[in-house]
Structure formats: structure tokens, C-alpha cells
Amino acid sequence: MYNRKEIMAKLAKLDDIVSLCRRRGFIFQSSEIYGGLASCYDYGPLGAELKRNVRNAWWKHVVQMRDDVVGLDCSILMHPMVWKASGHADKFADLVTVCKKCNTRTRVDHLQDSREGTAEEHTEHVDIETEAARPHDLAGKVCPACGTVGQFTPPMAFKLMFETQMGANVDDTMTLYLRPETAQGIFANFRNVLDSTRVKVPFGIAQIGKSFRNEVTTKAFIFRTREFEQAELEFFCKPGTDEQWYEHWKQQRFDWYLNLGIKKENLRFRDHDPDELAHYAKACVDVEYKFPFGSGDWQELEGIANRTDYDLRQHQRGIRTMNDWYESKGDLTKISLKAESEDYLKGPLAYFDEEARERYVPYVIEPSAGVDRSTLAFLVDAYDEEEVKGEQRNLLRFSPALAPVKAAVFPLVKKDGMPDIAMNIYNDLKKQFTTFYDEKGAVGRRYRRQDEAGTPYCITVDGQTKKDNTVTVRERDSMEQARVNIDQVKTFLREKLDL
RNA sequence: GCGGGCGUAGCUCAGUGGUAGAGCGUCACGUUGCCAACGUGAAUGUCGUGAGUUCAAAUCUCAUCGCCCGCUCCA
CATH class of the missing domain: 3.30.930.10 (Bira Bifunctional Protein; Domain 2)
Known part of the structure; x- marks a missing residue:
């Protein structure tokens, strides 16, 4: 069990994840422009x-x-x-009653009898036709929430099939x-x-x-x-x-x-x-x-x-x-x-x-x-926050097989022919992996954005690329960088991603 | 369905009856040589929705929708 503080921390974490899901386009509320539809969600x-x-x-x-x-x-x-054969048509419904005293809702077959001290044996879904018609003697039943005896509304039936x-x-x-x-x-x-x-x-x-x-x-x-x-x-x-x-x-x-x-x-x-x-x-x-x-x-x-x-x-x-x-x-x-x-x-x-x-x-x-x-x-488990040089880094440590984007390709800066080289690498990689290309803004920011999407590797074309045909490969979890020859990038990724 | 909490910009939130705001993010241009840099500029709001009170409502009242927590269920 958890104390209150731990529970609040956990809830805060789920809120962070829900927020990230929306902000980065993982999951949206369904029909949001019409005020949303309960219980329905869209994947971005x-x-x-x-x-x-x-x-x-x-x-x-x-x-x-x-x-x-x-x-x-x-x-x-x-x-x-x-x-009918599977049993869902007859039985896929619950009979539920509400305690008038404390408004707690309980399934009828879960109620304990004050006289016998036992609940009805089965916990299956009831046959809605016969069960709803049958008079239910709830007079001796005990509300599990407040202990009041026999103060129940007539049972309501819920059809669980659309x-x-x-x-x-x-x-x-x-x-x-x-x-x-x-x-x-x-x-x-x-x-x-x-x-x-x-x-x-x-x-x-x-x-x-x-x-x-x-x-x-x-x-x-x-x-x-x-x-x-x-x-x-x-x-x-x-x-x-x-x-x-x-x-x-x-x-x-x-x-x-x-x-x-x-x-x-x-x-x-x-x-x-x-x-x-x-x-x-x-x-x-x-x-x-x-x-x-x-x-x-x-x-x-x-x-x-x-x-x-x-x-x-x-x-x-x-x-x-x-x-x-x-x-x-x-x-x-x-x-x-x-x-x-x-x-x-x-x-x-x-x-x-x-x-x-x-x-x-x-x-x-x-x-x-x-x-x-x-x-x-997988989302919750992969979510992590850590502090890097006084800044908070949010990242999703997805397994490579699950990562939505496998690799991102950047020119370090948008000049000196770097975008062209990067674009060539991108066009080659995307035949095999879900790949993302980005040339806007500072490279550090682009790294962090990919961290939040859970992209395992970023490939950066820099000044050295033109001299020796190598690029920087930056790893998501450790933020470590290695130099890899352009011709080897695909093989490198295939091995590292195990794909 | 019942009880409690909540709803203002993409996100986090401030704003208690008098011209709708901040930070972050986004976009453009410049700058920039490896971890959310900097400068300048820009876009973005039916203040959840509808009605009421008022000269005037994000703010007060009512209803409604949606979200979160609990009860039930269960992949």
C-alpha cells in the first residue's frame, strides 16, 4: 500500500503523461472540438x-x-x-443496487446477508431476464460501505453489450x-x-x-x-x-x-x-x-x-x-x-x-x-524525468521495437551544404525505418524533442562530415555520441535497434 | 447513477463585476558549431456550452457537457 503523498506523486505522474500524450500527439480526447465524448480516445x-x-x-x-x-x-x-451460445446475450449484464444511506453502488450478488454472513456464491453475470423479474429480498442485506442493513433501491440492470x-x-x-x-x-x-x-x-x-x-x-x-x-x-x-x-x-x-x-x-x-x-x-x-x-x-x-x-x-x-x-x-x-x-x-x-x-x-x-x-x-513505464545541467529532461525510454520514430536526422546548422547531406541520409533510412527529418533551430532542442517522442537515435551531419564522411549518432538514454561513417549508418541502426 | 474536486492560448497556470494575461511551446527572419542558446517579429482564445442577473459577467446564479478521484466492472 502507499501513503497519501506517494499516491499524489503517482497521480501527478499520470497527469504528466496525459499532458505529454496530448502535447506531443500520442493520444487525444475523442470529438474534442464538440466537447469530447466520454471514454473515447483517439491516437495521434x-x-x-x-x-x-x-x-x-x-x-x-x-x-x-x-x-x-x-x-x-x-x-x-x-x-x-x-x-446466445457464448452466454453473453443472457448473462452479460449486471444487477446493481444503491444504498440509500451512503449512495454506494454494489452488485446485488456481492451483497452480504446480515443473517447468514455470506454472499451468494457465484460472481457471474446474472441472467438479466429472469433475475430482474425475480423479486429480490434485500431486506437482510448489508451495505459493504456503511454497514446499513436493508436500505437499498430496487436493482437496476445494466446491459453490457452495444x-x-x-x-x-x-x-x-x-x-x-x-x-x-x-x-x-x-x-x-x-x-x-x-x-x-x-x-x-x-x-x-x-x-x-x-x-x-x-x-x-x-x-x-x-x-x-x-x-x-x-x-x-x-x-x-x-x-x-x-x-x-x-x-x-x-x-x-x-x-x-x-x-x-x-x-x-x-x-x-x-x-x-x-x-x-x-x-x-x-x-x-x-x-x-x-x-x-x-x-x-x-x-x-x-x-x-x-x-x-x-x-x-x-x-x-x-x-x-x-x-x-x-x-x-x-x-x-x-x-x-x-x-x-x-x-x-x-x-x-x-x-x-x-x-x-x-x-x-x-x-x-x-x-x-x-x-x-x-x-x-509501455508509455507509463518508459516515461522518465531527469535533471541535466540544471534543466529537466523528459524522455520516453521505449524499447526500439516500440519507439514510434526509430531515428531522426539533422544537419547541425542549416548551411554549408549540411541539409542536403542530411536529407540524403533521411531519404535512404526512411525506406527501412520510420525516420524524422528536422533542420529548424538549435540542435540541442531538436535532441530534446526527440527524447520526448522516445526516438532512440539522432543522426547529425556536421562540419566534419564533409572531411571524412562521418556523422554523429547520439543515443537517447545515455546522450552519448559516436561517429559513424555514413555508409555504415543503416547497418549501425539495424544492429542497435535489433530490427 | 451518487459523492468530492476541476474546466481561461498547444501545455502549465494567473486573473473575484469594468479593454483577456504570463511562462513555456509553435511559426518566420537573423544569428548559431552538439544537448530545451540568443535577438527581432508573428500567430493562436466561442474564458467548456447554454440561459439568467447586471449599464457591464472569465468573475455572481441555474442548467448542461467533459475531465479527475471513489463505489461497480475488467482486456
Whole structure:
């Protein structure tokens, strides 16, 4: 825990970062010219590069470098039955009540009973239709904030999925949902990938894309937003091998953050307690980062779950329910999923393992990362202030792979032919790296500006360049300079940047 | 949604009823030979938005929007 002073210092740090993000074009408030739109943010020129680098680093680690993972890019809108089968349509809602005495909002299923001293067991999302209709006896419940018994408002329901209409003809539209997770698109395409890609279990399908959740409350800059980007892997494996794959991905994903420069002391695992697990999950662990907001506490970047064979089996039930769906004219609330077939092991989403000569529905290990969250973590972790000759230097110590700009090229002064030489170097480098050219003002200022953008290297053409064809290469973190032959600059950068 | 704090230039902020300001940043020109240099000049504001009180509102009142902190959620 932190004392008040430390918390204020942390908050000040986040404010500094938010301010820098805006000032340097990393992240803007959405629709700002119209007063802003809550919970929505836009990535500016530097932020777009940074976020794309985060995505690419994830894809490289999870797909490109692996022999057992393939990629996918699904549409955001999917058949409504997907969400019936996944459980989101019925259960992706919270029932919340407010204590009249202290105005604290609490989920109904989290309330303790004064008579029994226990909360209801499950912490899952409730079935909104049946639950809201059911009379709730809150008379004996205790407010966790002020201890008052039985002073609650009637429960309110929150729908956590965004709805939208497909079809321009108003008389003939269908209600669809913006996906609340990318995972279901992977499960829905499991058969397609199997049939078209010659993959064999164990293998994974990865996807990066936007998801939408009508969060009750948003939080902390881009940390919790209603529109957000996920990077998810569903790794399919044979039942019985799931625990070792779970451990494997735990380690893989943790190391990914460390290798991209997150400080070890700011990253940790947090295992979910058994009673905290969703009913389908056998195990779940969060990768948490010590963000400088909230009460200075750890916040989740990524969840890694053992989802068992739940999702694939649910979708087999969903497929069997299609007739009911047609008959109900698409009203999801009027139908319930058909029971599982007795020979579900022969269903379309089951797998025949030729080596073992047996059928099974694969177990799934799911590492699910928040792209915006990790982008924020990389920003926060890279941010540094230090004093140089009495002046404050702000810099972002990005890993080279994440740095929005890899190198900047300057003429020391704007004369004696230096700009031409520098421009030639720039034109050559930009074919390979995101490069920036600047010839305005004092060179010291240009260095500092690049520090704030997190550019690892600055290349300066100076008076000596014309004599011996060398340039100064200045390193961001140490501010040290080395002379490098112009012909060697590209090789030098490639080695140093490891790109 | 409820409680607390806040909203003035790109950023940080001053301005408590009487002509909208400072520092930093940005741009131009000159100067400048390696770490936010210097000189001169310039641009930039619906004072979050709307209404009300007033001869006069950034300032007082009300509403509204947005942000931050807490409660809930969770990638």
C-alpha cells in the first residue's frame, strides 16, 4: 500500500503523461472540438505508430515466430446466435443496487446477508431476464460501505453489450451486437481454419481487433474504455495437456512484456481464486501492471484463462438451436439453447486426433491482452524525468521495437551544404525505418524533442562530415555520441535497434 | 447513477463585476558549431456550452457537457 503523498506523486505522474500524450500527439480526447465524448480516445500521429508497434510486436511473438499459431481477422458484427451460445446475450449484464444511506453502488450478488454472513456464491453475470423479474429480498442485506442493513433501491440492470441495427429498411432490420470480445469469432471459425489450413491440435488462432462493452463506469484515461482493442489467442489442445499449455503461455506472455522493456518490479501475476473463476474456466491468471492511478494498485493488462472445452461445446449447442431461432423470428429472449447432443464428440466443432485415433473437443488456453492497456503501460513505464545541467529532461525510454520514430536526422546548422547531406541520409533510412527529418533551430532542442517522442537515435551531419564522411549518432538514454561513417549508418541502426 | 474536486492560448497556470494575461511551446527572419542558446517579429482564445442577473459577467446564479478521484466492472 502507499501513503497519501506517494499516491499524489503517482497521480501527478499520470497527469504528466496525459499532458505529454496530448502535447506531443500520442493520444487525444475523442470529438474534442464538440466537447469530447466520454471514454473515447483517439491516437495521434505518434500514438498511432506506437500502438501499431505494440500490435506488431504481439503478432510477431504470438503468430509470426510460432509454427503452431495462425492468424484471423473477423468482422465485428456476427450472427446474434453467437452471443446466445457464448452466454453473453443472457448473462452479460449486471444487477446493481444503491444504498440509500451512503449512495454506494454494489452488485446485488456481492451483497452480504446480515443473517447468514455470506454472499451468494457465484460472481457471474446474472441472467438479466429472469433475475430482474425475480423479486429480490434485500431486506437482510448489508451495505459493504456503511454497514446499513436493508436500505437499498430496487436493482437496476445494466446491459453490457452495444446493440445496433443491420438493414437500411426500418421495417426489416435485425438487432445485432457489437462484439464484446474477439474470442467468439475465433471459435466460430474453428472449423473453417481446421478445414483450410492443415493445422493439427495443438495449435492456436490469434486475432487483434476492436471490442465493445458498455462498462458501468469507465476509468483512468485509456485504461477502461467502452471501445477497446484486444489481442487474443485461443490455443487449442488435447484435454489433459491443457495444464502444461497454460503454464507455457503464462510464461510466454509475461516474458513478452519484460522483453519489450517493462520493468520487472512493475509486473506480476495474480492468480484468480477458485470462487472468482467463471464457471467455464478451470484456471485464470492476470498479468498485472503497477499503474500510477487508482489507489496506486495493480491493474490487469492481460488475462490468461483455461477455458476448457466450454466454448466449442456451447457453439455446438447453438447450431442445434437454429430452428428455434427462426421460429422465434430472431428474438433471442424467447429461446433457450438446446441441450448438448449425446454424441457431441462427433459434432462439427469436435476434433479427430489421427495420431491418438480418438475424438475430443479441444481444451482452450486463452491469453487475452488489452492493446490500449499495454500501450498505456509501455508509455507509463518508459516515461522518465531527469535533471541535466540544471534543466529537466523528459524522455520516453521505449524499447526500439516500440519507439514510434526509430531515428531522426539533422544537419547541425542549416548551411554549408549540411541539409542536403542530411536529407540524403533521411531519404535512404526512411525506406527501412520510420525516420524524422528536422533542420529548424538549435540542435540541442531538436535532441530534446526527440527524447520526448522516445526516438532512440539522432543522426547529425556536421562540419566534419564533409572531411571524412562521418556523422554523429547520439543515443537517447545515455546522450552519448559516436561517429559513424555514413555508409555504415543503416547497418549501425539495424544492429542497435535489433530490427 | 451518487459523492468530492476541476474546466481561461498547444501545455502549465494567473486573473473575484469594468479593454483577456504570463511562462513555456509553435511559426518566420537573423544569428548559431552538439544537448530545451540568443535577438527581432508573428500567430493562436466561442474564458467548456447554454440561459439568467447586471449599464457591464472569465468573475455572481441555474442548467448542461467533459475531465479527475471513489463505489461497480475488467482486456
